[in-house]
Amino acid sequence: MGEARPDRSAERRRLVLNPVSGGADHAETVRRLAAIHQFPVVETERGGHGVELAKAAAADSVDLLAVCGGDGTLHEVVEGLAAVDALDAVTVCVIPAGTENIVAGDLGIETLGEGFEVADSGETRRLDLGVANDEPFVMSAIAGLPADVSEAATADLKERFGSVAFLIGGLREGFSFDGLEVTIDASGGSAETAWTGEAIAVLVGNLRRLGKNGGRADAEDGLLAVEIIERMPPGEAVREAIEQRFLDRDTPHVRALRTTRLAVDPLGAEPIRFSLDGELREFETVEFGVLPDALRLRVGPEYRPEG
Numbered sequence: 001m002g003e004a005r006p007d008r009s010a011e012r013r014r015l016v017l018n019p020v021s022g023g024a025d026h027a028e029t030v031r032r033l034a035a036i037h038q039f040p041v042v043e044t045e046r047g048g049h050g051v052e053l054a055k056a057a058a059a060d061s062v063d064l065l066a067v068c069g070g071d072g073t074l075h076e077v078v079e080g081l082a083a084v085d086a087l088d089a090v091t092v093c094v095i096p097a098g099t100e101n102i103v104a105g106d107l108g109i110e111t112l113g114e115g116f117e118v119a120d121s122g123e124t125r126r127l128d129l130g131v132a133n134d135e136p137f138v139m140s141a142i143a144g145l146p147a148d149v150s151e152a153a154t155a156d157l158k159e160r161f162g163s164v165a166f167l168i169g170g171l172r173e174g175f176s177f178d179g180l181e182v183t184i185d186a187s188g189g190s191a192e193t194a195w196t197g198e199a200i201a202v203l204v205g206n207l208r209r210l211g212k213n214g215g216r217a218d219a220e221d222g223l224l225a226v227e228i229i230e231r232m233p234p235g236e237a238v239r240e241a242i243e244q245r246f247l248d249r250d251t252p253h254v255r256a257l258r259t260t261r262l263a264v265d266p267l268g269a270e271p272i273r274f275s276l277d278g279e280l281r282e283f284e285t286v287e288f289g290v291l292p293d294a295l296r297l298r299v300g301p302e303y304r305p306e307g
């Protein structure tokens with residue numbers, strides 16, 4: 001029985017494929033599915049190439065751009081579209097083939113097949129983007145323990161253990177972590193906050209579960225969900241961080257707020273490292289903001305903005 005396919009004659013499609021994300025075993029299947037779903041494929045050849053391929057897609061008037069890889073590949077594509085001011089002209093869809101695929105999971109897209117289904121017929125919504133100075137991010141910006149955790153999860157660990165690698169890395173790092181001496185200034189949200197001290201982690205969420213106090217960051221509310229995890233004795237720190245992040249419990253050393261603007265200044269001479277959607281960046285000083293409704297994204301049927 002032949003199923004009626006949507007009329008795509010008016011739509012210019014393209015797929016950016018990262019062939020080495022995740023376990024690097026998806027490329028063949030993706031090329032086959034892409035042919036069935038009428039997506040011409042371009043492939044990333046090195047780190048940062050996704051930015052260039054996204055700019056080229058915008059220049060070629062692509063209006064539906066699928067991204068197949070992990071959160072890092074999506075990050076690069078969004079960065080490229082933003083750089084040429086094409087976020088409004090291009091609708092993005094996500095085909096999950098990374099290690100974590102946190103964004104895809106938040107959009108209700110779990111498999112390659114679901115990714116292509118949503119690309120074909122999912123609802124298009126407008127999601128906020130976060131920005132760190134000038135660089136956009138889809139999901140989150142994280143400094144401190146969890147950022148070190150992502151770095152500590154080596155490619156080998158990731159390959160063997162997938163998501164668990166982040167937890168293993170965290171437990172390793174937890175014993176040697178020095179803390180972040182910072183001044184944090186938030187304005188334009190539920191409460192003005194000025195805070196100076198030593199933090200274990202600063203989490204700035206746009207689309208991501210951040211624990212009970214911050215709730216799931218809502219990518220359609222025009223706000224960033226921020227959590228500041230204060231310095232505390234090491235035993236308590238590891239326990240509270242784990243309770244907060246994995247068990248959804250209230251803990252005493254965590255401040256949660258929602259804001260449109262957040263400035264973070266390190267007190268010492270060292271720059272501060274943030275992981276933007278899993279990609280590490282260093283900042284002398286950083287100001288976070290929101291671009292409301294900036295990203296046109298196809299979402300799965302289970303997607304709920306507030307999680």
Ligand SMILES: Nc1ncnc2c1ncn2[C@@H]1O[C@H](COP(=O)(O)OP(=O)(O)OP(=O)(O)O)[C@@H](O)[C@H]1O
Pocket residue numbers: 018019020021022023044045046047048049069070071072073074076097098099100101102278
């Ligand atoms: N051909 C390539 N060779 C080497 N590295 C590449 C190539 N193409 C892209 N990359 C890099 O691969 C990295 C990993 O991609 P990505 O973050 O999407 O997947 P992941 O880390 O497996 O998944 P996730 O971020 O969801 O956990 C990115 O930093 C990207 O720049």
